[in-house]
Amino acid sequence: MKKNRRSFIKGSAIALSGSLLVPIACQSSSKPGNNKTAAGKLTLSFEPYELQLKHTFTLASSSRTTTPVMLTKLEYDGYTGYGEASMPPYLGESHETAQRFLSKVDLSGFSDPFLTEDILAYIDSIAPGNCAAKASVDIALHDLIGNILEIPLYKLWGLNPDHTPNTSFTIAIDTPEVVRQKVLEAADFRILKVKLGGGNDREMINAVREITDVPLCVDVNQGWTDKHTALDLIHWLKEQGVVFIEQPMPVEDLDEIAWLTEKSPLPVIADEAVQRLKDMIGLKGIYSGVNIKQMKCTGLREAWKMINFARAYGMTVMLGCMTETSCGVSAAAQLSPMVDFADLDGNLLISNDVFEGVKVIDGKLTLPDRPGIGVIKTGDIL
Ligand SMILES: [Mg+2]
Numbered sequence: 001m002k003k004n005r006r007s008f009i010k011g012s013a014i015a016l017s018g019s020l021l022v023p024i025a026c027q028s029s030s031k032p033g034n035n036k037t038a039a040g041k042l043t044l045s046f047e048p049y050e051l052q053l054k055h056t057f058t059l060a061s062s063s064r065t066t067t068p069v070m071l072t073k074l075e076y077d078g079y080t081g082y083g084e085a086s087m088p089p090y091l092g093e094s095h096e097t098a099q100r101f102l103s104k105v106d107l108s109g110f111s112d113p114f115l116t117e118d119i120l121a122y123i124d125s126i127a128p129g130n131c132a133a134k135a136s137v138d139i140a141l142h143d144l145i146g147n148i149l150e151i152p153l154y155k156l157w158g159l160n161p162d163h164t165p166n167t168s169f170t171i172a173i174d175t176p177e178v179v180r181q182k183v184l185e186a187a188d189f190r191i192l193k194v195k196l197g198g199g200n201d202r203e204m205i206n207a208v209r210e211i212t213d214v215p216l217c218v219d220v221n222q223g224w225t226d227k228h229t230a231l232d233l234i235h236w237l238k239e240q241g242v243v244f245i246e247q248p249m250p251v252e253d254l255d256e257i258a259w260l261t262e263k264s265p266l267p268v269i270a271d272e273a274v275q276r277l278k279d280m281i282g283l284k285g286i287y288s289g290v291n292i293k294q295m296k297c298t299g300l301r302e303a304w305k306m307i308n309f310a311r312a313y314g315m316t317v318m319l320g321c322m323t324e325t326s327c328g329v330s331a332a333a334q335l336s337p338m339v340d341f342a343d344l345d346g347n348l349l350i351s352n353d354v355f356e357g358v359k360v361i362d363g364k365l366t367l368p369d370r371p372g373i374g375v376i377k378t379g380d381i382l
Contacts, residue, residue, distance in 0.1 A: 040076075040111040041076070041077075041108075041111070042075070042076050042107040042110055042111075042113055042119075043074065043075045043076070043107070044072065044073070044074055044102065044105055044107060044137065044140070045072070045073045045075075045382065046070050046071065046072045046073070046098070046099070046102045046136070046382075047070070047071050047381055047382050048068065048069075048070055048071075048095040048098075048099065049068075049069050049325075049354065049381060050066050050068055050069070051066060051067040051069055051086075051323055051324075051325070051350045051352060052065070052066055052350060052351045052352045053065050053066060053067065053323060053350055053351070054349055054350065054351050055172065055178075055182070055349070057172050057323070057349065058172045058173045058174060058195070058198070061090075061221065061222070061223070062089075062090060064088070067086060067087070067088055067322065067350075068087050068094060068095050069084055069085060069086045069087065069324065069325065069328075070084070070085040070087070070095065070098040070099070070132075070133065070136055071083070071084050071136075071325070071354070071381055071382055072084065072085070072102070072136040072137060072139075072140045072382075073140060073382045074113070074137070074140040074141055074143075074144045075144075076113050076144055076148070079144055079147050079148050080143075080144065080147065081139075081140040081141060081142070081143030081144025081145070081146075081147060081372060081373075082139070082140055082143050082327050082355070082373070082375060082377065082382070083135070083136040083137060083138065083139035083140030083141070083143065083327065083328075083331075084135075084136055084139060084324055084325055084327040084328040085098050085132035085133045085136035085295065086132055086295050086322035086323060086324040086328055086346070087132050087295075087322075088322050088323065091131075091132065091295070091296070092129070093129075093130065093131070093132050093133060097130060097133065098130070098132065098133040098136070101126065101130040101133040101134075102133055102136070102137075104126050104127070105126065105137065107119070109122075110122075113141060113144055113145055113148070116141055116142070116145065116301060117301075119137075119141060120134075120137070120138055120141070120298070120299070120301055123137050123138070123298075124298060131275065131276070131295060131296055131297065131298050132295040132322075134298040135294045135295050135298050135299035135300075135328075136299075137299070138294070138298060138299025138302075139294065139299055139327070139328065139331045139373065142299075142300050142331065142372065142373065143331070143372035143373045143375070144372065145372075146371045146372030146373065147371045147372040149371070150371045151371055152334065152367065152368075152369065152370065152371055152372065152374055153300070153331075153334040153372060153373060153374075154334045154335075154337060157304070157334070157335070157338075159335070159337040159338060160337055161337065161366075161367045162337075163337035164333065164336045164337050164342070164364060164365040164366065164367060165336060165337075165339065165340070165341060165342045165364070165365065166189070166190040166191050166342070166363040166364050166365070167189070167191075167336075167342045167343065167344045167345055167360055167363070167364075167365050168189065168191045168192055168193040168217055168341070168342070168343045168345065169186040169189040169191075169192055169193065169345045169348065170192075170193045170195065170219075170343070170345055170349065171183060171186070171192055171193065171194045171195065171208065172195045173195050173196070173197075173198035173200070174204075176203055176204075176206070176207035179204055179207040179208060180207050180208075180210060180211055183207070183208050183211040183212055184211055186212075187212075188360065188362065188363060189214065189360070189363045190214055190215075190362070190363030191214055191215045191216070191217065191243075191341075191363070192212070192214055192215075192216050192217075193217045193218070193219055193246075193343055193345075194208055194216055194217070194218050195218075195219050195220075195221065196218050196219070196220050196223065197220040197221055197222070197223015197224060198223065201233060202236070205237065205240050205242075209240060209241075213241065214241075215241055215242075215243050216237075216240065216241055216242045216243065217242065217243055217244050217245075217246065217341065217343075218237055218244070218245050218246065219246040219247065219271070220245065220246065220247055220248045220249070221246075221247055221272070222247050222248075222249060222250045222251065222272055223248075224248050224249050225249065225250070227249065227253075227256040227257075227259055230248050230249060230260055231260060231263055231264065234248075234260075234264050234265065234266055235265060237266070238265050238266055243266065243267075243341075244266050244267040244268070244269055244289065244316065244318075244341070245264065245266050245267070245268050245269065246268075246269040246271050246291060246318075247269065247270065247271040247272050247273065247291075248260060248268060251272050254286055257273075257286055257287065258285060258286045261286060261288055264288075267288045267289045267316045268287050268288050268289065269287060269288070269289035269290060269291050269316060269318055270283050270286075270287040270289070270290050270291065271291040271293075271320065273286075273287065274290055274291075274292075274296070275296040275297060276296070276297045276298065276302060276306075277297065277302050277305050277306050277309060280306060280309045280310065283313070283315070284313055287315070288315060289310075289316030289317065289318060289340075290306070290310050290315055290316075290317060290318065291318045291319075291320045291343070292306045292307060292317065292318065292319055292320065292339075293319075293320045293321060293322065293332075294321070294328065294331065294332055295321070295322050295324075295328070300331055300332075300334070300335065303319070303332070303335060304335060304338075307319075307335065307338050307339060316340050316341070317338070317339045317340050317341075318339060318340060318341040318343060319332055319335060319336055319338075319339045319341070319342050319343070319344065320342075320343040320344070321344050321345070321346040322346055323346045323349050323350055324346040324347060325347055325350070325353050325354055325355045326347040326353050326355040326356055326357040326358065326375055327354075327355040327357065327373065327375050328346065328347075329344050329345075329346050329347040329357065329358060330347075330355070330357030330358040330367075330368070330373045330374050330375050331373040332344055333358040333365050333367060334367065334373060334374070342365055344358070344365060345360075348360070352379075353378070353379070354377065354378060354379025354380075354381050355375045355376065355377055355378060355379070356375065356376045356378050357373065357374050357375035357376070358374065
């Protein structure tokens, strides 16, 4: 039995490394299977959960205090992988849509979890949209195969954990008093992300600058409407130590954004304008960078492809997240050595995390030395 397991793992690891175009070490596992699931059978389970935000989260167009998530678990031959779908309301997914989608998933046709391209192509074909629900399966599957091989995903991808970037911490739109308080609470971070577009942009930045001189990035969430006013603001923001501008204007204003990108002294990053790999084609000449998020692009596998595509375009690459538990954030963090900027603070904005994983130490993402996405479940769920 042990010999069979070794040859199964070895063969699968070679197949996996071929699909990702990186060499990986083959490892055998002495961890015995147990009777939780039958050998050769992939079993998906899921459970809805409601994240409680520490502060009311206000963007240019909305405000909320909770985020619905769906937590997933894939089991195979005694091994487990965890995943997550985070569904902020503006993206159109909910507990109901995720439940409906995940109920349709039938993995009985797959007996080898290392056939990730096949499995995820099937997941993607079940229904259009449902990107966060699809990501919850993708993340659990990657966690599972990392756990079977007993190596962290960053090693599977050949990435150096010392090359993780600092993560930004998000300061949402608020009054100067609250902004100053939030910046004081974010003293451990080496870069802050300030949400603008709420009509008090200079007031927000001035409040931040009263407390700290760390580099800032700015996310407007499509909140600016006039390109000339936007350009004036960007010049002022550069003087205030801002390093890039994310989604300054509505996604449909392509000509205005292209004009702004050409004249802007700072990189202009697409967020709402891009979801999946196929959307990357339309960004060239309009934006100089891209914010890639698992919940928009169906998970780690497509995020990895998008990062490489963006590099081929010479674009600035940023890795972002929604409000998520440490499950989703730790998964994204596995890819972070590949990117220029990380905005992976979603787990730090909630008060009821049910996983432990990636840590922020002196502002820098610090990957746990654990297999898969590197998480331990700490809550009574799944
Ligand atoms: Mg954004």
